[in-house]
Amino acid sequence: MKRGVFILVLGVVAAAAAYGCIYFACTASARSLQRSDKPELAWLKEEFNLSDAEFNRVSELHAAYLPQCRDMCRQIDAQNVHLQKLLADTTNVTPEIDAALADAARMRSDCQRMMLRHFVQVSQTMPPEQGRRYLAWVEAKAFLPDYGMSRTEN
């Protein structure tokens, strides 16, 4: 009986050990991406097979883009606050609200143009095939038909 129980337990322990080893080995790459300084850029490097030189250039473009993006965020937030205030103060569509809506639309258009320019620049630093794949992927994510409609923030 003891021998039978030993074999039974050995099988279960072997299965658990195999599961753990394979799981940790196969998720090592993903965990390494998560632990890196800039996980999203580390992901980009791996996903689009970038060389170190290409990755450095992409990182430079990324770093140069972020201040513009932050500035755009501030303008959008200020515009939203302004629009909310106008909407709260009136029950009619006033010329001020018309102007604020037009500003918001212009700002969105500017923002999309700025992003697209950045995406194209990034794609041009990649090998042609990867660049096309990157552009198709990022445009699908950032210019979806329901663009901006699924935001959870208010």
Added chain:
Amino acid sequence: MKRNEPGKHDDALRKLLKEWRTDASLARRFQESVWQRIEHAEQAEAPAAPSVWTGIAQWISTMLPRPALAISYVAVLLAVGVTAGWAQARQESARVRDELGLRYVRVLDPYLDPRK
């Protein structure tokens, strides 16, 4: 050595039993009651039907230690562990990569950036 001569003892016992006489009469329905007691004793001693657990325990103690079966059992469980680990890792890696991809776009897109 008396133990080596059982015939002598049997003969002596047979002789003694032939000489033995008793006047005591048997109780009424003695034979029937004896058979009833035998029947009851047999029923009490009859083993219960083996349960599933008894069967499994029996299988573990008798069948599993056989080398071919033991090796097959461990090999199958190893394969199950490897397959489950690989499938789970693949799913987890895909989830992490999707999340990082979305994070990349959110960092660049002011309209997707979940700021307050």
